[in-house]
Amino acid sequence: MRPSENEPLTGITAVNPSVGGPADEVAQFPGVPFWVWIIGFIALTTALNIRGIKTAERANDLLMAFQVLVIGIFVVLSLRHVLDVGGAGALTSTAPFANHATTLAGISAGAAIAA
Incomplete structure (x- = not known):
């Protein structure tokens, strides 16, 4: 079951004709059956995908560890802020977000970094 030169390219060779596929290997190594090349290419592709998933x-x-x-x-x-400032008053204070030193440029820069 060897492909002829008249059959259309399939699989990876259809995407990038410069990359050889089983048909090219059969031409180079006629003693190896076509199905062996197919299984080999499937195994190689699967191994590369699994490695990518593990990476x-x-x-x-x-x-996730960095986020935690x-x-x-x-x-x-x-x-620490709640305990240093004095309890419940620190929970409702807007001083950490808006005070006399706060500028629109500073808030915008912080938002850009956070995004």
């Missing part, structure tokens, strides 16, 4: 999973774990760290720092600093 993405590790990156997501690292980002930032949340922890925020909670600690918030509790």
